[in-house]
Amino acid sequence: MTTERRSAFSERLSSPMTWHWTGVVVLSIVVVGLVIRLVYAWTFDDAAATQTLQAKQAQLEALTVDTLPLRGLDMRVSATRDRIGTFYENRIPASYSLIATRIAELEQHSGARLSRISYSQGPPGPELTEISMDASISGEYPQMMRFVNGLERDQVFFIIRAMQLNGQQGGQANLRLKVSTWLRSADAAASGLPMMKPAAETSSPALGTGREGN
Secondary structure (H helix, E strand, O other): OHHHHHHHHHHHHOOHHHHHHHHHHHHHHHHHHHHHHHHHHHHHHHHHHHHHHHHHHHHHHHHHHHHHHHOOHHHHHHHHHHHHHHHHHHHOOOOHHHHHHHHHHHHHHHOOEEEEEEEEEOOOOOOEEEEEEEEEEEEOHHHHHHHHHHHHHOOOOOEEEEEEEOOOEOOEEEEEEEEEEEEEHHHHHHHOOOEOOOHHHOOOOOOEEOOEOO
16 A cells, blocks of 8 residues: 555655646745735835935925025125116216315305315226315304315215314304215326325324215
8 A cells, every 4th residue: 555655655756747837836935925025116216216316305495495595696696786787877076176176066065165275086986986175164153064065965976985174263163074986997097186195194184974865
């Protein structure tokens, strides 16, 4: 009996069908293993891709916040240039003679008397050159204040650098002013005005801090 069983087992083992199904089972196990490996790899890659995408999105949001102040910068620069051009056109005098004319008109309108005034020009800039005026006026206090207010509110851009009020006598007083305006550098060069002396060379007493015009 035992011999018959061994014989039958040997026949089945040597049977092609047995080897066929054995191969099918082995291949099935291999396929299942590959599928499991692919699923794991796909899941891992998908998680890594998700993390990379989130990191890129965070970087993009940070760049968006950083560049937000720059949006419309070209338009703001253009508008600023237009305002500067308008300021130059309306408030920078075209020549030295226009400055002298405006000072004389303010003197006449205020009633104060301009006893002395000297002009000088500073180093030329890329577009503008500073024109400095050292002036002394006399008159009653309201007259001098009208002259000062006229400078500050004039269409020509004047800046009062310093003021010094001297003693009053019989209602009259003397006021010393240091005033600045600007000319276009080419107009200043053509004006023939002397160059401004360095601060170390001036021996004038210190004056009070001035005011800027409107």
